[in-house]
Amino acid sequence: MGNGVQERQAALRQSEVLPLPSSSSSQSEGFKQGRSMVNSLLSGALAGAVAKTSVAPLDRTKIIFQVSSARFSAKEAYLLIYRTYLKDGFLSLWRGNSATMVRVIPYAAIQFCAHEQYKRLLGGYYQCQGKTLPPVPRLLAGSLAGTTAVSLTYPLDMVRARMAVTPKEMYSNIMHVFVRISREEGLKTLYRGFSPTILGVVPYAGLSFFTYETLKKHHGERTGRTQPYSYERLVFGACAGLIGQSASYPLDVVRRRMQTAGVTGHTYGTILGTMREIVLEEGLVRGLYKGLSMNWVKGPIAVGISFTTFDLTQILLRKLGYAPR
Numbered sequence: 001m002g003n004g005v006q007e008r009q010a011a012l013r014q015s016e017v018l019p020l021p022s023s024s025s026s027q028s029e030g031f032k033q034g035r036s037m038v039n040s041l042l043s044g045a046l047a048g049a050v051a052k053t054s055v056a057p058l059d060r061t062k063i064i065f066q067v068s069s070a071r072f073s074a075k076e077a078y079l080l081i082y083r084t085y086l087k088d089g090f091l092s093l094w095r096g097n098s099a100t101m102v103r104v105i106p107y108a109a110i111q112f113c114a115h116e117q118y119k120r121l122l123g124g125y126y127q128c129q130g131k132t133l134p135p136v137p138r139l140l141a142g143s144l145a146g147t148t149a150v151s152l153t154y155p156l157d158m159v160r161a162r163m164a165v166t167p168k169e170m171y172s173n174i175m176h177v178f179v180r181i182s183r184e185e186g187l188k189t190l191y192r193g194f195s196p197t198i199l200g201v202v203p204y205a206g207l208s209f210f211t212y213e214t215l216k217k218h219h220g221e222r223t224g225r226t227q228p229y230s231y232e233r234l235v236f237g238a239c240a241g242l243i244g245q246s247a248s249y250p251l252d253v254v255r256r257r258m259q260t261a262g263v264t265g266h267t268y269g270t271i272l273g274t275m276r277e278i279v280l281e282e283g284l285v286r287g288l289y290k291g292l293s294m295n296w297v298k299g300p301i302a303v304g305i306s307f308t309t310f311d312l313t314q315i316l317l318r319k320l321g322y323a324p325r
Contacts (some may be wrong), residue, residue: 043198048108051306103156115145146205193258208244241303
């Protein structure tokens with residue numbers, strides 16, 4: 001009898017001392033997950049801002065050629081940049097970059113954060129948490145991340161394209177673009193070109209993330225180093241950008257034409273109709289692949305800087321204790 005009472009008292013004392021593992025571990029896991037998302041958002045935002053600002057003059061020049069019927073060449077691109085510099089000054093080469101930042105910062109933040117979350121979800125489904133995903137889900141994670149980011153930030157891309165191809169007098173600032181488009185062309189115009197954008201971002205984001213993750217995986221297997229050097233990350237990112245942008249470039253041209261139709265005097269209704277008109281007027285290669293050679297310079301640089309900045313920022317935050325390990 002006495003032994004039974006003592007055992008019950010000992011069990012009660014033990015239950016008071018031992019923590020409840022289910023609630024505390026779930027709270028800790030939820031906190032880690034929330035902190036991981038915040039850090040991915042911050043790292044992605046910085047990555048996008050640094051990358052796009054680095055290539056803004058080339059990006060603006062590419063858009064101007066994409067939306068016009070003028071023939072593209074490296075010489076003509078250089079002359080356009082030079083004439084812009086002489087006429088409007090050095091900082092005019094970054095015209096529209098403020099609109100680009102308003103779009104790119106949330107876009108890159110959402111894309112990188114979404115990619116990390118999709119990797120986690122797919123990793124749990126395929127039972128490879130903490131490891132590189134198999135090829136198909138690796139491609140899927142990138143495509144889903146790009147689609148999520150585009151869907152949430154598309155009107156900002158429309159505004160950025162308008163500011164890049166119009167003189168200062170037409171649109172004074174970002175809000176002015178929104179107001180004029182809404183008043184003169186209707187709110188639906190803010191999503192003109194959305195369909196080719198989604199069709200283009202699926203291969204672009206999918207192949208970009210897939211290529212970068214795959215190259216890092218093979219690098220780790222060959223060298224035994226878990227973390228590549230910075231210059232290696234730049235090269236991996238450049239390869240990713242080259243492959244991704246080449247695969248989706250014709251749809252990028254179609255998207256720009258549809259976005260800027262209101263200020264260039266054209267009326268583009270559908271993706272196929274726009275493609276047909278471009279091919280008839282300018283030819284297949286000169287029309288749908290106009291500016292691709294510049295993109296082969298700009299794209300790899302931007303994507304390489306973006307991936308490298310994201311990874312290094314994540315590593316720095318972990319060392320500082322702001323990101324879960």
